[in-house]
Amino acid sequence: MRGTLFGGLSSPNVEVVTEPLGQPLDADLLRAALPAGPWEVVVVPETGSTNADVRAAAVEGRARPGHVCVAEHQTAGRGRLDRTWSAAPGEALTFSVLVHPEGVPAERWAWLPLLTGVAVTDAIHGLRLKWPNDVLDAAGGKLAGILVERVDTPGGPMAVIGIGLNVTGAPDIPGASSLARAGGDDLDRTTLLAVVLRALGARFEAWHAAGGDATACGLAADYRAVCATLGADVRAELPGGNVLVGRGEDVDPDGSLVIATENGPARVAAGDVTHVRAAGAREPG
Numbered sequence: 001m002r003g004t005l006f007g008g009l010s011s012p013n014v015e016v017v018t019e020p021l022g023q024p025l026d027a028d029l030l031r032a033a034l035p036a037g038p039w040e041v042v043v044v045p046e047t048g049s050t051n052a053d054v055r056a057a058a059v060e061g062r063a064r065p066g067h068v069c070v071a072e073h074q075t076a077g078r079g080r081l082d083r084t085w086s087a088a089p090g091e092a093l094t095f096s097v098l099v100h101p102e103g104v105p106a107e108r109w110a111w112l113p114l115l116t117g118v119a120v121t122d123a124i125h126g127l128r129l130k131w132p133n134d135v136l137d138a139a140g141g142k143l144a145g146i147l148v149e150r151v152d153t154p155g156g157p158m159a160v161i162g163i164g165l166n167v168t169g170a171p172d173i174p175g176a177s178s179l180a181r182a183g184g185d186d187l188d189r190t191t192l193l194a195v196v197l198r199a200l201g202a203r204f205e206a207w208h209a210a211g212g213d214a215t216a217c218g219l220a221a222d223y224r225a226v227c228a229t230l231g232a233d234v235r236a237e238l239p240g241g242n243v244l245v246g247r248g249e250d251v252d253p254d255g256s257l258v259i260a261t262e263n264g265p266a267r268v269a270a271g272d273v274t275h276v277r278a279a280g281a282r283e284p285g
């Protein structure tokens with residue numbers, strides 16, 4: 001596997017074909033590129049939201065952990081905090097994975113979105129994370145978003161991990177980027193998806209085996225190493241209009257961001273924050 005952006009997770013099973021832009025996803029090649037395990041991959045030409053589809057399948061007992069739904073196009077893609085997620089047909093990877101963090105205490109599930117962000121940076125070199133889990137290119141453009149939702153299934157509580165990764169292009173949204181804009185020269189979506197799923201599977205297994213202890217499995221340290229928010233001047237907007245301004249100082253063992261403010265350290269959990277921005281920056285919302 002060549003290219004400036006891919007990480008070291010290439011598989012000897014992956015036949016790498018450099019495809020022209022917009023080549024459809026190859027479901028057979030994708031399945032062959034994944035290691036033996038729980039993967040069950042469904043590729044659909046169009047749907048509303050892969051997160052909604054996987055959630056529905058899980059609730060109805062039709063999907064097992066390891067189920068992956070990939071859409072060439074979403075007509076009602078969902079972002080965090082009830083935002084929308086948009087991408088032109090074929091230009092992005094939009095997919096969702098069902099996972100079962102069986103035995104992991106509920107408070108540790110907050111690491112799942114951060115774990116997913118780290119997996120994307122494992123798979124594709126040169127990317128950073130904006131806390132909690134926006135994936136940024138080297139220039140700070142957002143090229144992937146992550147939406148993790150808990151779902152109650154007949155087999156117990158599980159989580160749907162949704163990833164939208166802009167590959168050959170990005171919507172005309174200020175601050176949005178894509179792998180193509182970031183200078184990536186391997187833009188084959190089938191190969192990319194296989195590499196990201198392998199990285200996600202490896203990160204999930206290690207975290208799960210550690211009972212969800214992000215420190216014990218090395219996830220917390222790896223997260224800090226790729227987190228662009230640490231050391232940066234940030235402005236965190238909270239629901240109700242309160243704002244915290246300070247320097248991103250640390251990420252707690254529970255995944256909260258510690259901001260060094262003039263009044264001392266303040267901790268914010270992902271669910272408590274409407275936006276985290278570079279201080280002074282004007283960004284969309």
Ligand SMILES: Nc1ncnc2c1ncn2[C@@H]1O[C@H](COP(=O)(O)OP(=O)(O)OP(=O)(O)O)[C@@H](O)[C@H]1O
Nearest residue numbers: 079083084085086142171173175176275283284285
């Ligand atoms: N394909 C896309 N690529 C990038 N951003 C997108 C895309 N589709 C929709 N968006 C939306 O554009 C907005 C810009 O993202 P940005 O990271 O600046 O948001 P934000 O306000 O900082 O929120 P957050 O950090 O919670 O994602 C977000 O609302 C995001 O969900």
Ligand SMILES: O=C(O)CCCC[C@@H]1SC[C@@H]2NC(=O)N[C@@H]21
Nearest residue numbers: 049051078079080145146162164
């Ligand atoms: O940054 C965000 O706001 C999160 C965006 C998550 C988008 C992905 S695309 C695949 C999956 N299906 C959805 O409807 N959303 C997620």
